[in-house]
Amino acid sequence: MKKPRCKEASPIRPFKSIRSRALVTAAVLSLALTACGSGTLSGASNSADARTSTSAAETGSLTKVSVGAIPIGDVAPIHVGKAQGFFSDEGIDLVIENTNGGAVSVPGVVAGSYDFAFGNLVSLMVARDKGLDLRYVANGTSTTGEQGKDFAAVVVLEDSPIKTAKDLSGKTVTSNNLANIGDTTIRATVDKEGGVGSELTFVEIAFPDAFAALEAKQVDATLILEPFLTPALEQGGRAVLWPYAGAHENLDIGGYFTTGERIEQDPELVAAFTRAMSKSMEFSQENPEAVRTAIGTYTKTDPELLKKITLPSFTPVFSREAAAELGAAAVRYGTLNKAPDLDLLLPKN
Numbered sequence: 001m002k003k004p005r006c007k008e009a010s011p012i013r014p015f016k017s018i019r020s021r022a023l024v025t026a027a028v029l030s031l032a033l034t035a036c037g038s039g040t041l042s043g044a045s046n047s048a049d050a051r052t053s054t055s056a057a058e059t060g061s062l063t064k065v066s067v068g069a070i071p072i073g074d075v076a077p078i079h080v081g082k083a084q085g086f087f088s089d090e091g092i093d094l095v096i097e098n099t100n101g102g103a104v105s106v107p108g109v110v111a112g113s114y115d116f117a118f119g120n121l122v123s124l125m126v127a128r129d130k131g132l133d134l135r136y137v138a139n140g141t142s143t144t145g146e147q148g149k150d151f152a153a154v155v156v157l158e159d160s161p162i163k164t165a166k167d168l169s170g171k172t173v174t175s176n177n178l179a180n181i182g183d184t185t186i187r188a189t190v191d192k193e194g195g196v197g198s199e200l201t202f203v204e205i206a207f208p209d210a211f212a213a214l215e216a217k218q219v220d221a222t223l224i225l226e227p228f229l230t231p232a233l234e235q236g237g238r239a240v241l242w243p244y245a246g247a248h249e250n251l252d253i254g255g256y257f258t259t260g261e262r263i264e265q266d267p268e269l270v271a272a273f274t275r276a277m278s279k280s281m282e283f284s285q286e287n288p289e290a291v292r293t294a295i296g297t298y299t300k301t302d303p304e305l306l307k308k309i310t311l312p313s314f315t316p317v318f319s320r321e322a323a324a325e326l327g328a329a330a331v332r333y334g335t336l337n338k339a340p341d342l343d344l345l346l347p348k349n
Contacts, residue, residue, distance in 0.1 A: 062093035065273065067256065068105040068117035071098045071298050073151065073226055074141040074254055075118050077314050079294040080287075081280025090272035098298070109134065109258055116273060120254035121323060122181040122330055125340045133260035136346050137270050138277035140255040141312040142319075143244035151226040151310045153239035154186060157214060162221060165193035165241040171220035174205040174213060179335045181253065181326075182223045182243065188329040189246030198333065211237060226309040227301045247329065248322035253312065260344075274347065278316040285314040318346045 065087075069075040078096060081087055087094040097114065099105045105117035106127055118140055127134050144150045154173060156162045162171065168190050175182035187197030205213050210222040211232040221240065224232050233239065244251050256277060263270050284291050291314075292306045301309075320342055330336040 062088060062091055063269065064093045064095060065115045065269070066095045066097055066113070068097050068099040068108050068114040070100065070105070070118060073291075073295050073299075073309070074312060076291045076294045076311075077140070077280040077284040078118075078256075078277065079298060080284045080290050081276055083290075083294065084280070084283060086279040086283070087273075087276040090276045092269075092272060092276060094276075096298075106132070106134070115262070115269075116256045116258045118254055118256055120181045121252060121326055122184055122335065123177075123254075124257055124345060125327055125330060125336055126179070128340060128345060129336045129338065134257050135260050135263055135344060136255045136257045136318065137263065138256040138274045138347070139252055139281065139316055139318050140277075140314075142250065142252045142315045143248075144310065144313050145245050145249035145251075147242040147245045148239075149310055150242045150245045151229065151312050152242065152244050153224060153229055153233075154221050154241035154243060155211065155214065155224050155229070155232050155237040156221045156240055158236050158238050160220070160238070162240055165190050165246070166195035168200060168221060168241065169195040169197075170199045172201045172203060174210050174219050174222040175202050176204065176207050176210075176223070178202055178204050184326065184330050184333060184335055185243035185247040185251070186223065186241065187333050188325075189241055189243050192246060193241075211235070226311075227295075227299070227305055230305060230309050248319070248325050250319040251322040251326065252315070252318050255318065281314040281316045317349050320346065320349075 067078065069078060075096075078094075082094045082096065099108065099117065105114065105119055106123070108114040109117045110132065116137065119134075124134055124136065143152075154165075154168070162168060168186075173183075173186060175186070183200070183202045187200060190197040190200065203219060205219075205222070207223075207225050207228050210224050211228065213219050214222045214237070223243065224237075229239075244253060256273070258270065288311055291311055292309075295301060296303060296306055323342055323346060324339075327336065327340040327342070331339055
C-alpha cells in the first residue's frame with residue numbers, strides 16, 4: 001500500500017455544520033436500537049425533532065467526520081481510503097469508530113453521534129419500513145457472484161446428510177441476526193434451488209460461535225462469513241449454499257448511510273464523503289493486498305489466515321435489480337411489510 005498523502009491545509013474549505021444539540025427521545029432510540037439487531041421491530045416512526053445533533057469538530061481546515069463501522073472485512077475500503085489520503089483530499093478528517101453492528105450504528109446516526117455508518121441492506125430496509133429516514137450515500141461491499149467462492153456460506157459437517165441447498169428445507173440454521181440479510185438470502189437461495197425457504201428454522205448465533213454450535217450438533221447448518229469461513233472449511237466443515245451469490249450474482253450486502261436530513265441540508269459534505277468512498281472502493285477492488293493489510297490493522301486476524309480468506313467485491317454503484325429482488329424476498333418472508341422505495345433508500349447512480 002502506498003503511503004498516505006499529505007494535503008496542504010490552505011486549499012481545503014471546511015464543510016458547514018448543520019447539527020444542533022438536542023435530546024434524543026427514548027422512543028426514537030428504542031426503535032433505532034431494534035432496527036438492526038434481531039430485526040423484530042416495534043415502536044413509533046422517526047421524528048426529525050427528536051434527533052440529537054452535535055456540531056462537527058474541525059481540525060485545521062479539515063472537517064472531522066465520524067463513521068461507525070463494524071470491524072469486519074466488509075469495511076476494509078474505508079480504512080484503505082483513509083490510509084491512501086482519499087478522504088483528506090476531500091477536506092475530511094475521517095474518524096472510524098468500531099461498532100457492534102446496526103444496534104449501535106443506526107441509533108448513532110439518528111442521534112448524531114456518527115455522521116455516517118455502515119449497515120447491511122436489509123437492516124436499512126427494516127429501519128425505513130418502521131419510519132426512520134435513513135438513506136445510503138455510498139456502497140460498501142458486494143458478493144463475488146460466485147457460488148463456490150464467496151465470503152459467506154452455509155456450512156454443514158462433512159458427514160452431514162445435507163448435500164445441497166434443497167436439503168436444507170425443514171432444517172435448523174444459524175444466522176448472526178434474525179429477520180435480516182442472512183436468513184433472507186438463505187431462504188431465497190433455497191427457494192431458487194428447488195427447496196422451501198419458508199420451512200427453515202433460524203436461531204441467532206454470532207459468526208465466531210457458529211461453527212462450535214454446528215460441531216456440538218445444536219443446529220443442522222450454520223451461516224459463516226470470513227474470516228471465520230476459511231477456518232471452518234479447513235476444520236471439517238462443508239459449504240452447501242452461498243447465500244449472497246445465490247440470492248443474486250450482483251447483490252450488494254451493505255453500504256454507508258446517513259439521515260435524509262443530512263443529505264438535504266449538507267449536500268457538500270455528503271458529496272465529498274461519497275467521492276472519497278468511491279475512490280476507496282475502486283482502489284480496494286484493484287489492490288486486494290491493500291485490503292488484506294488493512295483488515296489486519298483493525299482486527300486480530302492471523303496474518304497467515306488473511307492470505308487465504310475470500311474477499312468481497314467492492315463496487316461503487318449499487319445494483320438496483322439485486323436490491324429489488326432482496327426487498328421482494330424480505331416481504332415474502334415477513335421481514336418487511338412492503339417493498340422498499342429504492343429511490344429513497346439508494347443514491348442516484
